[in-house]
Amino acid sequence: MSKREWSKEFAYRLFDLMKYRGMSRRDLADALDINPATISAYLHCKYIPSATRILQLSQVLHVKVSYLLDFERVRRRQK
Numbered sequence: 001m002s003k004r005e006w007s008k009e010f011a012y013r014l015f016d017l018m019k020y021r022g023m024s025r026r027d028l029a030d031a032l033d034i035n036p037a038t039i040s041a042y043l044h045c046k047y048i049p050s051a052t053r054i055l056q057l058s059q060v061l062h063v064k065v066s067y068l069l070d071f072e073r074v075r076r077r078q079k
Helices: 003-021 025-032 036-043 051-061 065-069
Strands: none
Touching (some): 003 036, 003 065, 025 036
């Protein structure tokens, strides 16, 4: 999986979790004490979060880290 593909899958997963938890970009950014533009950058595939940030995201979104990272086990979205 290329870096771009990984970023796209991560963005889909993050968006779906935010929607499921009823969180806006601002809500998630506030929970992580970061700028909402950083969340937007993740969702638009401009940045890949660090390992530390992925751990924080998993805690705030109440999922295992593996859920945010293991894309092979999940059915790929159709384009």
